Amino acid sequence: MDYKLLILSMACFCMLSSSNGRRAHLQNGLPVRAVNLGGWLVTEGWMKPSLFDAIPNKDLLDGSGMQLKSVTLGKYLCAETGGGTIIVANRSSASGWETFSLWRINETTFNLRVFNRQFVGLDTAGNGVDVVAVADTPTVAQTFHVERNPDHLERVRIKAPNGFYLQVKSEVLVSADYAGNGGWGDDNPSVFLLSISGGLHGEYQITNGYGPLLAPRVMKEHWSTYIVEDDFKFIKNNGLNGVRIPVGWWIASDPNPPKPYVAGSLQALDNAFSWAEKYGLNVIIDLHAAPGSQNGWEHSSSRDGSQQWGNTDENIQQTIRVIEFLTARYANSRSLFAVELINEPLAPGVSLDSLSKYYRGGVEAVRRHSAAAYVVLSNRLGPHDPRELLGLAKGFSKVAIDVHHYNLFSSIFDNLSVQQNIDYVDNNRTEQLSQITTPNGPLVFVGEWTAEWQVRDASKEDYQRYAAAQLRVFGQATFGWAYWALKNVNNHWSLEWMIKNGYIKL
Template sequence: MRLLPLLLLVICSPWPLLQSADAGRTLAEAGAARRPRVRAVSLGGWLVTEGWVKPSLFDGIPNNDLLDGTQLQFKSVARNRYLAAEQGGGGAIVADREQPSGWETFKLWRINETTFNFRVFGNQFVGVDISGRVVATATTPGPSETFQLVRRDGDKTRVRIRAPNGLFLQAKTMDSVTADHSEDTNWGDDDPSVFVTNSVAHLQGEYQLCNGYGIRKARQVLRDHWRTFITESDFSFIASSGLNAVRIPVGWWIASDPRPPRPFVGGSLRALDNAFRWAEKYNLDIIVDLHAAPGSQNPYEHSATRDGSQEWGTRDESIAQTVQVIDFLASRYAESPSLLAVSLLNSPLAPGATLRSLTKYYRLGYDAVRRHTRTAYVVMPARLAADDTELLGFAGRFSRAVLDVHYYNLFSGAFDRLTADDTELLGFAGRFSRAVLDVHYYNLFSGAFDRLTADENIDFVRRNRSSDLAAVTRRNGRPLTFVGEWVAEWNVRGASERDYQRFAQVQQDVYGRATFGWAYWMLKNVNHHWSMQWMIQNGYITLDSSRSRAIISPPDGDEQMEMESAGRLKQDAVQAS
């Protein structure tokens, strides 16, 4: 009986039923609920620490250049050679390398400001065996793998390494590193227990801050930061500037608040609760973004990795634990009118995060959200260093699913070693019989963005990014597309204010075509062009609300069936006429 009035409308109306305003839209899309596309800003550096956003957070940590994940190389002053883990680990530590690379690099696990474990390339830990030889064989660190770094007064790069037996490491020969040197030293170049350190990388994330300060001090530092870095006045500013949403990165430990696992500290959940209250007051939507997963989905500090290792998804336990976090967040905020979406995992990096483990998790994470809400969107971020289109078929099966891609004109290589010197492996590879050195030559990476002019960068967005976005946008609207991170920063030297304005505007124009919307990275940053607040206040970014479009989502369930039924009635009526 419900279909009779609809049939009469089809026959009598001079206009096609549910005529689309946009060419190419399907009948199902035309009946979907419409809401403004997302124009958001990410609250990066707030509930998940990133040191480059606010470096002063780390100022009070003793020896803050020796945090978890700091990568050190040790050169024996007596042998003029670097320490190395043979075969990357699993055997002896030697002192025979003229040039350092991966096997000659040691990652710190900080115990306190002077005491550490050393993790090698193959993920084993340096220790001392019963004969006093220094080896890298332990898969987990214990007392035999715990060392003290003793720095020379006035020269922090010159160190001695005290072993668990109380004696110091020494490079007796190039093939023998032992823990048997006495306390005595003159720090001279003839002392085999003296090493010069070279720090090649460091991390400043949540793990480094909490473990560096210790729980009591970290709790004080972070709670003050959470209280002052983002406030209600920021939500008022966001709403008045023409934005309609915020993307809030959170870490997995928030689900265990107020007593998360060490070294993390509680309190971020209360800050997130405040954000929802402010969002409701200022009519803003929230995308809750899981930015750091247990085991770390990428090696970067924003994943809260301890030492740059990427272990998320390698075991089912990490996936199950991550699903529990999503379930917690969806359950807690499902009833809030400001919950727009839950983003399942920021920036999973290929190949460490495999497509198989990621799709398994996305399916489980989607179900966890749907247990609590049918209306919230579920964001499925694409893998870094992989084809953005690989998830299209998978994500397209789910109702109100969103594919998240990140577009920057800054990073010139997808892989860590892509921009390294091709000759760096010559000496190493030359030791092996029938070894071949493989190099790849492309006109794609090679610091390409470093050489582009302002006009070329703008044209790259207009042409290449438009094409990239079109490649992940399907006509049937499944999945929706979201440029989850972009920024009006580049590597153009001497760019004018007008150049920045044009660069920001072309990105808004192009990314505004994403069917879900976009989010700028980020609201506040000591680096001005990364701060959307600074960019708006200083006239670099202008938001034109008249350009805002609507999200067009295909309807679901019963609504979809009714629309398909209406479509069949329309076809029958047209044929009858």
């Protein structure tokens, strides 16, 4: 027997088997090498700040923190005990109780929410003019008009619904009974110095900020230009095989979404599926913003920083209906690869019980329309056991657990050197992935990562080494990874810029 021929035949057979195995794996869409289309169908102002430029009084958006200092007393207004009683004017510095979160009605009219979530209003149960914070829901009695000095915008007067201005009579008495003008000087008890603390720039803020007349035009222009067909061609030509598309819960009500959201994001998602099919890309639909907000951040379209998702069964069922709508709509598309049930639920505000209940219902909703699509369960952020979903996930087929890995947003990264960041990726991230990668368990997906970090004045070579380390480690994730994001005004957050400028090679 010709042993050389036998060895050659066996080698060819092994190569063919290996090739077929890889081909079958890739035809199955795994591992995912994707990019997030963030900032498109769910607004994140930090990614494209110019979107907000034309909003009147753009510093007074929903969720902005208003602090008011009396010019006559030199003290800040404060919701005594954080809410539930009177408004006082006796604080020398401003913090939580002295900050009023805005609910914007229009560019000059607002509700003011206090620390304990009550709303500032008139004491309708008393004399009708004293200012209190006792209402759980805003009505006309909790609606105020803010007048700004056109020459000094930080000087404001606040008109109450009874037609009178708020004035400070003493440190413990603020009332709405100042009728005169009195000018803008330091002797006028109705004048306050305004400062803004924090603020959100999400979908709620941009649509409510522009209002029902301008918002539809602004958003349509954004949706039709920010992500276009050529972007999908670019993605395909640069070694990627998929996109993760963040969407908001209101998309299921298009073309008549609840106010202040506007119609059109569903048509943009339809376009994305058409382009994905044309260029052979897989789509992961990601419910990035759930009703009530699952984390209180702008990218979940929180109105004022509060986190209320999952608090009621109706809220959970409403979210399941959104998942069912999206799956049913795209189930027949060959590009529908996965549905991510929710993005970044934050512990402990979102309980594991509520999340588990939702995940069970969400998986069932997807499976009613698609046996082929993967279902992605997002790990909670904040204090939690990173393996807490493993038991739940084992009861389902074709599921993955999404973890997000940024060398940011924590003080542990503040002073790390270039090499220390790379070592952290090689060691800590590898260990973190191995913790949740189990035999016959769910797949693991690094759904968000970026080549940005806290290192100052890093060189191009530093960024290249850092990006390469993450590609190497996250490439071990059994489901794959998705870079955040395709486009961003901050260059290192933009995969498009990173590729075009030679920082990342795929």
